[in-house]
Amino acid sequence: MTDPQGRGGQALARAFLEQQQLLGGDVVILPDGPTLGSTPGSRPGSVDSRSHAIEPTPGASPGNPNTPAAQPASELPPAGISYDPPGSDLFATDPLPQARSLDAVAQLVASCTKCRLCEARRHTVPGEGPPDARLVVVGEGPGRVEDETGRPFVGQAGELLTKILAAIELPRERVFICNVVKCRPPENRVPQYDEIAACVPYLFHQLDLLKPAVILAMGGTAAQTLLNTKQSLGALRNQVHRFRGIPVIVTYHPAALLRNPNWKKPTWDDVRIARRLIA
Numbered sequence: 001m002t003d004p005q006g007r008g009g010q011a012l013a014r015a016f017l018e019q020q021q022l023l024g025g026d027v028v029i030l031p032d033g034p035t036l037g038s039t040p041g042s043r044p045g046s047v048d049s050r051s052h053a054i055e056p057t058p059g060a061s062p063g064n065p066n067t068p069a070a071q072p073a074s075e076l077p078p079a080g081i082s083y084d085p086p087g088s089d090l091f092a093t094d095p096l097p098q099a100r101s102l103d104a105v106a107q108l109v110a111s112c113t114k115c116r117l118c119e120a121r122r123h124t125v126p127g128e129g130p131p132d133a134r135l136v137v138v139g140e141g142p143g144r145v146e147d148e149t150g151r152p153f154v155g156q157a158g159e160l161l162t163k164i165l166a167a168i169e170l171p172r173e174r175v176f177i178c179n180v181v182k183c184r185p186p187e188n189r190v191p192q193y194d195e196i197a198a199c200v201p202y203l204f205h206q207l208d209l210l211k212p213a214v215i216l217a218m219g220g221t222a223a224q225t226l227l228n229t230k231q232s233l234g235a236l237r238n239q240v241h242r243f244r245g246i247p248v249i250v251t252y253h254p255a256a257l258l259r260n261p262n263w264k265k266p267t268w269d270d271v272r273i274a275r276r277l278i279a
């Protein structure tokens, strides 16, 4: 008679392996807990199959030799930058500081003409998600599909983000997802400094209203804006930064992962760190 627990373990292992395959890399780290799917003769803690070789390799970063090493599951990366920009002046004429809800911020964004990105936009993309979200994902700016729909992170990169969030058991519906700039830069170019400067008060105010447990900065523009730095994304990864006291984890943008699958493994390491901070 087949052991039903063994079947359950195999099913769990299969689901897990499928997630790892999705996230890239042929070597991945098992989460805490009992070993899943060990085969006779394999070393404890390893799952060995030709198609999905999994080995716990603490300290290794096999996806990209230029990326920092992964942390053991029980440890967090060291502290990084702490950025605490001054708050808005409540008595200023700008209506943003008076916006008491995410919807109110979205309404202000909808009529905003503070920078040239308003000229060619079809829709503003203020962000979406529940006001009590524990995780906020911040990207760079809307792309073509986002501009057409008014929703952040849709299209191919958005689908990948949804799968990444599912892999850490955070349904997209429970996450607030937004960008640094709320209107599409022409031809998906990187937003310019003055455009970011004009738009970032909306993001900062959204974060003040949300007060999430963790911010996941996806891509260099989001990371550099939230941390007020020019350091590269590679240098900013694998640290726990702070924005107004809220932990910030830096990782690759899903669009970059589509171009370079080698970055999926380090991204998986980063989102696991973010997940641990939310608990």
Ligand code: SF4
Pocket: 109, 112, 113, 114, 115, 116, 117, 118, 124, 181, 182, 183, 195, 198, 199
């Ligand atoms: S990108 Fe931001 S600042 Fe520029 S027009 Fe759109 S909402 Fe306004």
